[in-house]
Amino acid sequence: MFKSVHPVKSSPREFNRVNSNENFPEMEKKWLKHWYEKGIDKKYREKNKNCKKYFSFLDGPITANNPMGVHHAWGRTYKDLWPRFYNLLGYRQRFQNGFDCQGLWVEVEVEKELNLRTKKDIENLVPGDPKASIAKFVQLCKDRVSKFSKIQTEQSKRLGYFADWEHSYFTMSDENNYMIWNFLKKCYDHGWIYKGRESVPWCPRCETAISQHEMLTEDYKEIVHESVYLALPIVETRHALSLHKNIKQFLLVWTTTPWTIPANITVAINKNYDYSLVEGTSGELFWVAKDLIDAVFGKDYKRIVKTVKGQELVGSKYDGPFDHLPAVSEVAKNYPEKFHMVIATDDLILPISVTEGTGLVHTAVSAGVEDFKLGKKLGLPMIPVIADNADYLPGLGFLSGKNAKKNPKIILDYLREKNFVFKTHHYKHRYPVCWRCKTELVWKVEDEWYIAMDKNSKFEIRNSKLKNMTLRQRMVKVAKSIKWMPSFGLERELDWLKNMHDWLISKKNRYWGLALPIYECEGDKGCGGFEVMGSKEDLKKRAIVGWNQFKSHSPHKPFIDEVKIKCQKCGKTLSRIDDVGNPWLDAGIVPYSTISEENQGEPLYNKDKNEWRKWFPANFITESFPGQFKNWFYALIAESTVLENEPPFERVLGFATQLGEDGRPMHKSWGNAIEFNEGADKIGVDVMRWMFARHNPADNMLFGYKKADEVRRQFYLMLWNIYKFFVEYANLDKYNVETKHALSLPESKNILDKWILSKFATTAISVEKNLKEFSAKDAALEIEKFVSDLSTWYIRRSRDRVWVNSDNKVDKNTFYGTLYYILVNLSIITSPFIPFVSEEIYTNLTAKESVNLEDWPSFAKASEGKPEIDEKLEKEMEMARKIVEAGQSVRKVAAVKIRIPLAKLMVKVDLTVNIKSIPDEIWDVVLKELNVKNLTVNNNFHYPKKEVKVTEAQLEKEGKLRELIRQIQSERKLKGLKQDDFINLTVPKEFEKEKDWIAKRVLAKKISLADKVVVQ
Ligand SMILES: [Zn+2]
Ligand SMILES: [Zn+2]
16 A cells, blocks of 8 residues: 655646545554655755744653653654744754653663662672672663663654654763753852751662652652550659659650651650640550540540640650660760750741641651751751661661661561550551652651752852842742743742752762762861862863773763862862762753754854854743653753853743543553553554644643544544545546646635635634644644534535536636645645644645645735635624524424425524625525525525425425435445446436436436336
8 A cells, every 4th residue: 555655747637546444554654664765854854954033942851761651742742743833934943852861760770670679789780890880880771771762763753753863962961961060060159059968858779869859749659657656654854744653654656657766866745735644544644735635545544634735844854665775875875965855846847736646746856857957956966777778777786787668567566565655556648759669768867969049149240130149039030031831830830949948969879870070078088178070171170080091981980980189278189979960950951051063062052152042042842740840840940040040941831641541640550551652553643643732731631542533533534534535526527736836726706615715714824823822732623623614514515516416617626726725735734733644635635745845824914825814704604504503403303304305494593693794605505505495594584585486396306316316326335336437227217307417416327217226
């Protein structure tokens, strides 16, 4: 079925036959082959290379770590649709795709492939040689990126995505990494980079901190933990509390993370709440918030001994279950004042709830964000309890070396044995997990590197107005100057900017990532200062050792770490810190690092800023929004604010999440996930692209084969059948297209032609306007509406103008001319959405090289040779169609089939136009569609004015004739005859008078009379 290039035929040109059951995915593959073999993609990209108008689209890099899923095709459809549209409009573009390369996602997959479990395994890839091991691991990460970037490229091509695939950008490139250095250097010059000691969320498997940016709502899992109510015996009181010698009082404390109990420093209460001393069933006394007595005890207690304000409890001391462990007793000894004491909380840091728990909160300063902050404020000590992999540290006795998260029972069993447990219960809550490996997170105090959001700049060269503005304030201003689609995007971004902490940019214990160019002068050996290198040249100038070992390598571990520089303050040797960078630094820098001549080499930002300015800020970016407010959008804005204090893009189109058609997230194990290749082969990418284009991007999208079938039926096949109708009858009627005048507008007196041409121009203008406003949905729905009008009204009402149904040669030509004009122009308009079928239609009709090399058929400015927009006619035709609908429902109620002609029909409708101004040609169309001789609308309007008189017999005959023709046509179909095959026909005698007319309509060579119908 592959027909190669369509040859230009001599006139009259016969169009290639159109299949009614075309295999669309195969057709798409045919065009792909043709485009890439004939260099159509290149011609497309070079079409406007000398134009002065620029359309700057900036691609958000796809992670080159796995093959694409169908969800990737959603965004990538937009990423191709607008460049195609602007290419038709004559704008110069870069057509650059990007791949995201560095970071945990790649590392974790490589680890899985090699069956590596820990950091130690990685550093022992080459046994006994950590440096060679890291080099090998980093190379394997690069290889993985290279492998999947190739697969994704092929898949993107399959989607019909035209880009400069030879010159995609990779965030692991030297250009990208060194541009981030440049950014970090600027931050350093502002005084915004610092090392901070904080309690950070931590993945014990990946052994690294998880920044706040990386904790998205979808990275929380419903998890059941065994929570425990601890009874901590009070050993000393302050204030007015008295202790009875023989009856113990306990603080009742609730925690969902028992593994943190060895790190306990204090118990926090709210000094204004009421706390009660409750006598339990066995006579012991427990302190608990008054409001929670019922929740904790139910009915199982004897009495409330007394109730006091929380303030009264402050200063009481208690015993903890792990006080005998060396690391704990050490802290107890060094901080006798504060250790194991009841403290009043600071509501702004650690608010205490009286809706669950006991109102007394276990504070583990080393193992919780709020705990750490409270500890910092109150000067509390801390007991670090876990190592990077969450094993308990040395100094914790029987716990040391055991994993805190994997063995929760060790703690619980021990607490039970020592009678510290009041009760336990299974508690279900949303708990954060690692976004990459899904391991439950822990909290850990670490030294990490940050970019400060709330510090003033140390200097401001360009603009003194900025002098007193923090990075946060600057970013808010920049974010507000961007056009956000949907508009709630701005609120979401501002909300994040308002609430986010400083940007944690370091990743400990990882290998495959940006080498943070921070050089630190170590503690007691050096002066404690640090410096940031802004470029490879900077580093070269400052290098005192290691340059030669490094210079031919990419700025990655382990080779970058060969280079040492000299401290400018104390003269000691500075080493790069061991950490790699947060991966969002990589994607956020791309407006600066990837815009280059011919998409290759030195960034224009460094080389030719004026030229770079032509592409910056990008006119448009598009990405799935959940997550990106914290990630890509955030990083883009942050980095551009620091470098130029300008928005990196003018407009962002965010789109929601793709779900299975059952409404659930797509998961392989649920059977509703669809791999891209599978989807492309089963659905065809045109249909897929149309599904994406017509969807409201602000809403989640349900995607699956049933939805695809609906779209195929309701739009795609309708378009195909219109095209098929044209080709079939134009060939039969030997319609003569002169190629050189192919797109000249036919002059027609036929009201249907005038109407559809007006409709087409109106639609084209609206599609152009909507695409310029970046609403693919509105544009697509306009096209759908037009295609439906074209099929269900224009062609339906023009069937008697073609082939054997008409002898009017002039009218035939204007019909074909009109439909030809529309189909050719429509194929250009649909080409950004559905490039394959558009190409099929366009090339078959025009015999030209490719629809991709065309110009947009703009009707916005009326000029010669353009169809006239006749709004009045459009409204009148709309009214006519409403009248037809009303007439059809009258027939339906009366159960009279449309085949049966009627002398009179009366309808009632709400009028939207002056009925008297509707021209007779339209009324004639209405009468034909309704199969009536006389029509009365709303009792007072009659068409024709002068009633047409017909007898019952005439009507009956007409009906029978119509039925006969229908019967013969269906017989022809059953016999598999072609449109132009002649038949021998026998008809009942009663049709003797009409037999010549019949013979002509059904292409009968011979016609004879008998009792019944026979088709031979
Ligand atoms: Zn992890
Ligand atoms: Zn120093």
